[in-house]
Amino acid sequence: MLFIQDQSGSYLPAPKDAVLTEARRLSSHQLRRGVFIRSPDMARLAISAKLSGNECEMFACLFLDSKHRVLAWVEMFRGSVNSATVHPREVVKEAL
Numbered sequence: 001m002l003f004i005q006d007q008s009g010s011y012l013p014a015p016k017d018a019v020l021t022e023a024r025r026l027s028s029h030q031l032r033r034g035v036f037i038r039s040p041d042m043a044r045l046a047i048s049a050k051l052s053g054n055e056c057e058m059f060a061c062l063f064l065d066s067k068h069r070v071l072a073w074v075e076m077f078r079g080s081v082n083s084a085t086v087h088p089r090e091v092v093k094e095a096l
Helices: 016-030 040-051 088-095
Strands: 003-005 011-013 058-064 070-078
Touching (some): 040 058, 070 088
8 A cells, every 4th residue: 555645744545646747757767768678577577557547448558679779659540448449551751
């Protein structure tokens, strides 16, 4: 369980929305340009934190260089609850 300190110095259980907000903030830090992605699990954790809380379907790309460093995180397409239309030519264009 995560606790946060209030102004009086007491520790209280952190609300779920505060935990998710902090997770998103940390994930954006992990996906900034130049960060080394050590493993698929590290990428999965950073991406899942980044995508949590979205109210719609999203297709995004994490671009890495040949040394597994982040080049960019690009949110490309959004959709409804059950689908997102993805245009492959747009993905290729962004990658190039």
